[in-house]
Amino acid sequence: EAGVAQSPRYKIIEKRQSVAFWCNPISGHATLYWYQQILGQGPKLLIQFQNNGVVDDSQLPKDRFSAERLKGVDSTLKIQPAKLEDSAVYLCASSLWDPQSTDTQYFGPGTRLTVL
Amino acid sequence: QKEVEQNSGPLSVPEGAIASLNCTYSDRGSQSFFWYRQYSGKSPELIMSIYSNGDKEDGRFTAQLNKASQYVSLLIRDSQPSDSATYLCAVTSGGGADGLTFGKGTHLIIQP
Numbered sequence: 001e002a003g004v005a006q007s008p009r010y011k012i013i014e015k016r017q018s019v020a021f022w023c024n025p026i027s028g029h030a031t032l033y034w035y036q037q038i039l040g041q042g043p044k045l046l047i048q049f050q051n052n053g054v055v056d057d058s059q060l061p062k063d064r065f066s067a068e069r070l071k072g073v074d075s076t077l078k079i080q081p082a083k084l085e086d087s088a089v090y091l092c093a094s095s096l097w098d099p100q101s102t103d104t105q106y107f108g109p110g111t112r113l114t115v116l
Numbered sequence: 117q118k119e120v121e122q123n124s125g126p127l128s129v130p131e132g133a134i135a136s137l138n139c140t141y142s143d144r145g146s147q148s149f150f151w152y153r154q155y156s157g158k159s160p161e162l163i164m165s166i167y168s169n170g171d172k173e174d175g176r177f178t179a180q181l182n183k184a185s186q187y188v189s190l191l192i193r194d195s196q197p198s199d200s201a202t203y204l205c206a207v208t209s210g211g212g213a214d215g216l217t218f219g220k221g222t223h224l225i226i227q228p
Contacts, residue, residue: 042221105216107159109158
């Protein structure tokens with residue numbers, strides 16, 4: 001079974017530029033998450049999708065970050081304009097949807113963003 | 117604001133000994149608790165989940181949960197150099213499909 005795919009793996013941009021990340025979850029996984037992991041910290045949830053609907057985006061800086069999951073499969077996360085403090089690894093994860101169960105979130109390899 | 121606290125370490129343990137990792141959480145409504153392992157430059161990997169008070173064992177790993185004290189721990193028996201990694205504690209208010217709140221992680225070093 002293929003895992004969560006992300007691209008690009010690395011990205012370097014200047015501040016105030018825009019950038020987009022792509023995620024393809026494990027086949028059949030209805031729930032998709034984007035996390036931000038700053039060096040030395042644990043991942044922080046940015047947004048959670050259930051199929052193509054948003055479940056939780058309370059920690060997404062909506063003035064500069066946006067995300068979509070148009071057909072309930074792939075997702076893109078965009079930052080516009082980027083700030084220095086956005087330098088981090090952006091992790092995509094997916095899981096089956098069963099609120100009563102012991103679902104596991106599977107993480108992709110991440111995209112390492114450096115903002116200069 | 118939900119918070120998960122971990123000692124960042126590094127925690128140094130001799131090979132073959134027991135490594136003990138601890139985590140406290142602020143939200144009394146938390147229902148599900150997870151330990152992830154993260155090697156440098158890699159993504160987190162789930163190693164243990166626990167949902168009720170007490171101990172849960174899986175091979176060399178034992179997770180312990182005490183909801184009254186809002187405390188979760190992970191014991192690694194017969195520690196191996198390959199166990200050297202950062203261990204992240206994560207909690208959620210619902211089931212495993214809910215978004216996770218992570219601690220900063222504990223850096224564990226197993227000394228040969």
